[in-house]
Amino acid sequence: MTRSRILGIGRFLPERRVTNFDLEKLFETSDEWIQQRSGIVERRYADEGVYCSDLALEATQRALENAKMKAEELDFIILATLSPDHHFPGTACYLQAKLGVPEVGCLDVRNQCSGFVYSLSVADAFVRIGMHKRILVVGSEVHSSALSYTKEGRDVTVLFGDGAGAVIVGPSDDPERGILSSHLHADGRYADALKLEVWDISKKPYITPETIEEGHIWPKMRGREVFRMAVTKMPEVVEEALAFNGLSLDQIKLFIPHQANLRINQFSAAKLEVPEEKFFSNINKYGNTTAGSIPIAMGEALEQGAFGEGDYIVLVAFGAGFTWGATVIRW
Ligand code: UT7
Numbered sequence: 001m002t003r004s005r006i007l008g009i010g011r012f013l014p015e016r017r018v019t020n021f022d023l024e025k026l027f028e029t030s031d032e033w034i035q036q037r038s039g040i041v042e043r044r045y046a047d048e049g050v051y052c053s054d055l056a057l058e059a060t061q062r063a064l065e066n067a068k069m070k071a072e073e074l075d076f077i078i079l080a081t082l083s084p085d086h087h088f089p090g091t092a093c094y095l096q097a098k099l100g101v102p103e104v105g106c107l108d109v110r111n112q113c114s115g116f117v118y119s120l121s122v123a124d125a126f127v128r129i130g131m132h133k134r135i136l137v138v139g140s141e142v143h144s145s146a147l148s149y150t151k152e153g154r155d156v157t158v159l160f161g162d163g164a165g166a167v168i169v170g171p172s173d174d175p176e177r178g179i180l181s182s183h184l185h186a187d188g189r190y191a192d193a194l195k196l197e198v199w200d201i202s203k204k205p206y207i208t209p210e211t212i213e214e215g216h217i218w219p220k221m222r223g224r225e226v227f228r229m230a231v232t233k234m235p236e237v238v239e240e241a242l243a244f245n246g247l248s249l250d251q252i253k254l255f256i257p258h259q260a261n262l263r264i265n266q267f268s269a270a271k272l273e274v275p276e277e278k279f280f281s282n283i284n285k286y287g288n289t290t291a292g293s294i295p296i297a298m299g300e301a302l303e304q305g306a307f308g309e310g311d312y313i314v315l316v317a318f319g320a321g322f323t324w325g326a327t328v329i330r331w
Helices: 020-024 031-038 051-065 091-098 112-128 186-195 208-215 224-243 260-273 290-303
Strands: 004-012 014-018 042-045 076-080 105-109 137-139 163-171 177-184 252-257 312-319 323-330
Touching: 004 051, 004 177, 004 290, 014 091, 014 224, 020 031, 031 260, 051 091, 051 163, 051 290, 076 091, 076 112, 076 323, 091 105, 105 112, 105 224, 112 137, 112 163, 112 177, 112 290, 137 290, 163 177, 177 186, 177 224, 186 224, 208 290, 224 252, 224 260, 224 312, 252 260, 252 290, 290 312
Parallel strands: 076 105, 076 137, 252 312
Antiparallel strands: 004 163, 014 042, 137 163, 177 323, 312 323
């Protein structure tokens, strides 16, 4: 069976930097609290009028350029997001129209912080079975419109930022290199631990004035529970992924974890007894960009020379749902 590999990678972060000090001016928080709890110093916010599909388009154009490809060569599009342009249709359709490639199949993945890892596994499977040859996988988020800039929402608000990352997945010409395996999990018993319930289809109508008055338009998180599960499940799925491939921790050049919280990643590295510097981090600059975080981090790490041809890398994510997963790649 043909193996798949990443043929190109690109990212886009909006220009507007929002520091912890900027947030201090909006509600009761402090740079010290945010840095100490999460490692975040600043994040980027998209301007009014910018859609998730706009950030995705920018990241895609860079990934196409990196792969030396034209949009017309794409034969499938997978877009992961928790901040879609509209509730329906899927944001991948809006992106497809902006790319000017009608007829290409489009799929939205709604797996929050694990969205990229889940999406990559779908692309890998399609390439392996020969169904598609040039698949765009993009994670994109505009969080800044759906965060509560109040004391009540501050635990969530300080963590998130806007951004997008994209890769092109296609067949590998070397059977030894490419995406080796994906390991995906979820536990829906925790679905309410991190959620944005603005849309409640059990209500008639599904959005009422109370939806806004009672604050259901903002995300809600049981932070400690998320933290505890993340530091348990991320090391667990890394070990599962390595055992599946007969690889040891020492053989991994770089771990690229989802950037939710620097402390989560430090805990995970410590649990695995992996030196902290082998867990890539750029959360200080961008905060948590959810589905965008892993491709953004992977692109930066590659440019910095943190891994290269022939190296083993592991992507690992954990997020709302709960959902989590890991991907092993030989670059
Ligand atoms: O991809 C998954 C996305 N989410 C995550 O990964 C989040 C995982 N969870 C976490 O990272 C942590 O739980 C947080 C960083 C969100 C919070 O840290 P914590 O140590 O669990 O704090 P806490 O929620 O228990 O709150 C401690 C205190 C509270 O005040 P009191 O009750 O002790 O007076 C909060 O009201 O910190 C207060 N607090 C804040 N203070 C300043 C909560 N948010 C803030 C804030 N600024 N932004």
